Structure formats: C-alpha cells, structure tokens
Amino acid sequence: MNRTVIRGGLVVTAAEELHADVLIEGEKVVALASYGSAAAESWTAEKVLDARGLYVIPGGVDAHTHMELPFGGTFASDTFETGTRAAAWGGTTTIVDFAVQSVGSSLREGLDAWHEKAQGNCAIDYGFHMILADVTEHSLAEMDLLVAEGVTSFKLFMAYPGVFYSDDGKILRAMQRGADNGGLIMMHAENGIAIDVLVEQALAAGRTDPRYHGEVRRELLEAEATHRAVKLAQVAGAPLYVVHVSAASAVAEIAAARRQGLDVFGETCPQYLFLSTDNLAEPGFEGAKYVCSTPLRPREHQAELWKALRTGDLQVVSTDHCPFCFSGQKELGRGDFSKIPNGLPGVENRMDLLHQAVVEGRISRRRWIDIACATPARMFGLYPRKGTIAPGADADVVLYDPAARQTISAETHHMNVDYSAYEGKEITGKVRTVLSRGTVVIDGDAYLGRAGHGRYQPRATCQYLA
Numbered sequence: 001m002n003r004t005v006i007r008g009g010l011v012v013t014a015a016e017e018l019h020a021d022v023l024i025e026g027e028k029v030v031a032l033a034s035y036g037s038a039a040a041e042s043w044t045a046e047k048v049l050d051a052r053g054l055y056v057i058p059g060g061v062d063a064h065t066h067m068e069l070p071f072g073g074t075f076a077s078d079t080f081e082t083g084t085r086a087a088a089w090g091g092t093t094t095i096v097d098f099a100v101q102s103v104g105s106s107l108r109e110g111l112d113a114w115h116e117k118a119q120g121n122c123a124i125d126y127g128f129h130m131i132l133a134d135v136t137e138h139s140l141a142e143m144d145l146l147v148a149e150g151v152t153s154f155k156l157f158m159a160y161p162g163v164f165y166s167d168d169g170k171i172l173r174a175m176q177r178g179a180d181n182g183g184l185i186m187m188h189a190e191n192g193i194a195i196d197v198l199v200e201q202a203l204a205a206g207r208t209d210p211r212y213h214g215e216v217r218r219e220l221l222e223a224e225a226t227h228r229a230v231k232l233a234q235v236a237g238a239p240l241y242v243v244h245v246s247a248a249s250a251v252a253e254i255a256a257a258r259r260q261g262l263d264v265f266g267e268t269c270p271q272y273l274f275l276s277t278d279n280l281a282e283p284g285f286e287g288a289k290y291v292c293s294t295p296l297r298p299r300e301h302q303a304e305l306w307k308a309l310r311t312g313d314l315q316v317v318s319t320d321h322c323p324f325c326f327s328g329q330k331e332l333g334r335g336d337f338s339k340i341p342n343g344l345p346g347v348e349n350r351m352d353l354l355h356q357a358v359v360e361g362r363i364s365r366r367r368w369i370d371i372a373c374a375t376p377a378r379m380f381g382l383y384p385r386k387g388t389i390a391p392g393a394d395a396d397v398v399l400y401d402p403a404a405r406q407t408i409s410a411e412t413h414h415m416n417v418d419y420s421a422y423e424g425k426e427i428t429g430k431v432r433t434v435l436s437r438g439t440v441v442i443d444g445d446a447y448l449g450r451a452g453h454g455r456y457q458p459r460a461t462c463q464y465l466a
C-alpha cells in the first residue's frame, strides 16, 4: 500500500496542537508520532512531505455550497467540477451541497438529479443535504429513506414564497418527522412573506438599487423568523440548525435558545464576518456583487458574530458558495434589485479568511479548525472520517504556510466567476499542499487532482447533539 509521511509540521486539530509526524497508508491516516521520536524515524514511505514551518491541518469541510444551483432564471456559475477544484485550491476537501426537491416532484427525483450532476465530476469528496420545497405526506415519508441512506439533513425556507417557502404547519411537520428519524432540520430563517411586501413597496417607490436588497430584508425579519423556528423546533422536540446567520439579533435568539439547553445551532459565513452594507452601497451597480440572502448587515454586526464564534453560540462557518458572474448574471437585476440572483462566491476563500482572523487575534488556531473542519463534520455525521487528523481518519490533510502572504483577486482565483467579493484583500497564510484521501491534489502552484477523484459520502445523523 502507498505510504506517505508528513514530517516536522505542527499538527493542529480542534482538540490539540502537537509537533508530530503523520503516517498515511493508502487513503487513511494510520499513525501520529512525536517529531524526531524513534517511532517516527522508523517509518518508511514512498513519499515524504517536509512540513517544517507549516501547519498540518485537516482538510476543510464546507457544509453549505450550491454548485450549479438553478436560481432566478439562471444557474450558479460553478459546476461540481470547477467548484470542487476551487475548493481544493483553498484547502477544503469536503463539501456538503444541497440537492433540490422541486415543487410537485419527489425528494428522490431531486436527489437523483444532483447525483447525476456531481458523479464523476468532483475533485474532492462530497455529500448532500436535501432541500425540502414541497412538504407532503409523500415527501415526509421519503425523509426516512433518505436518512437511512446517508442524506441526514433537510433544509427548509421561511423565505422565497412561491419557490422554496414552507408555512409554519409544513415546517412543524418536517421537524416532527426529523425528531423521529434523526434528520436535522436546517432553516433559512427570514420572514419571506413580510419581505415580499417591503420589496414591492420599495420598487413602487423607485428604490431599485442593490443596496435596497439589504434594507428590505430587515434584521427584525431575520430575528423574528429565527425565534419562530426555535419555538417550532421546541414544539416538535427537534434539534435545529440555522443557516447563514447574519444579524446580531438573530444570534441573540440562538444564544437564548442555547441557554435554555436546546439543541439549537447556528452557522455564519465569511461574507457576514468580513463584508457589510457598505459593500452593497458601492457606487453604480457594483453592490450587486454582494447580494445574497440573508443580506449583508451594517458593520457593527460583525463584532457580534465573532463574539458568538468565540463563545460557541455559533458553531460553524460555511460559505453558502453560490456564485453568479457580474456580467450577464448579476446584471439581470439592473433597475430591479429583486431580480439580482442571490449568492456570493467563496468556497476557495474560507480557510484563508478564517486564518486571517487567527492572525488578527479574533479566534485561536484550534477554534479555526473547530468551526471550519471538526464541527461541520460532527454536525453532519462525517466525523471522525472527516474534520480531524487521527488514526483511522481519511487522509484529507492540508499543509498550510502561516507566514505566506497573498492577495485575494479574481485574477488569480479558481472559481468560475468573474469577480471576487474580497478583491484586493491581503491575507497572511496560504495553502501549500492538499491531500484528499491520501492523494496529493494541490502541490504549491500545481493542481494535480482530477474530476472524479471526489467520492460521494453517505453521512450518519448529527453527532453534535448535547
């Protein structure tokens, strides 16, 4: 069996930091031993990677991506091929994407369609959540089957009436089913019915620029929906995972639920930590680059999100990667912000942006790995195969240079999108080498991976319940 040794690095996991060598056999990590110890010295391998001066970290787990998502008459511009390749460049080795049930169709049809898109095209490993857009007796029954085969989380929307929206009764039924079968309910928590009224009023008053996207999607309507989702979950006796939390008041609802001892979890995204309504208000139509839902919030919310990541009131940072090109896609909303496709690129940038937060002293190194690798893996039933470096884990390993400097730019990124939301941002830290199940897929400036290396990952149920 092919053996690789990673020598001399600082192994950083969510649990510990140690100067250790890592032995990989085939696709798995098989041993760690102290750097320079007799045990480590005795290892022989075909391949030796010199990690002196580098961090040796688990590959990133991005639990929220939308490759090729149909939205607003167009498609997210990254395919599973381009998007997973870009993820690898950025040190992410697993994504969990969202298969979509269309209204009037079964979960099975949606899931099959997403398998078809991903199969044979991914550079890194992938799993699926299921978007539940049509809660019926049939689709509720199908949830049990999906959980049994490794699709163990279901996203519901309190927003987007007429597309993905579920009313409170449907949400309650899905939560009750999830409480029974172990499926974790993920919630897009914004009051979409109220938002649509404000959208209509804004457009009628001639307020059509991108920045009004942020204004009509009021913070209060995120907080209200988050509160309602928590109460519905409590009635159902179900755990709840709130996706892309952006408002400080929504964080407060999650924190309050957690103080009651409830299994309520929250995810935020780099765009909410690093960008703000200032970006949405950029001159001309530039603000369209930053249109996503939940929307970017005023700058002062950022401190609350960082605080929640430190205290544990928020547990995961995923990207909600859903790129649309500025040219030809975001432009669909010129003169009407409600027609701007919602979504930002980011799958390639997440590990670096969060490392920058380590450099700036916002979070520790171990917390970086916790929120970006270990906890998303546990939350979605992939641990310890993914999310850590330990004997028996998949050899998804990143050699990360904490001192290298880089500037984020659309000129140099690998995502299939014509702009960067972080254009010009300087980052300390850079991916050096990436292994996916023991295979080197990124080596310095070379991509050595291939479409089809990435394998579908059936998942266990949530491993994060209190």
Ligand SMILES: [Zn+2]
Binding pocket: 064, 066, 320
């Ligand atoms: Zn999403």
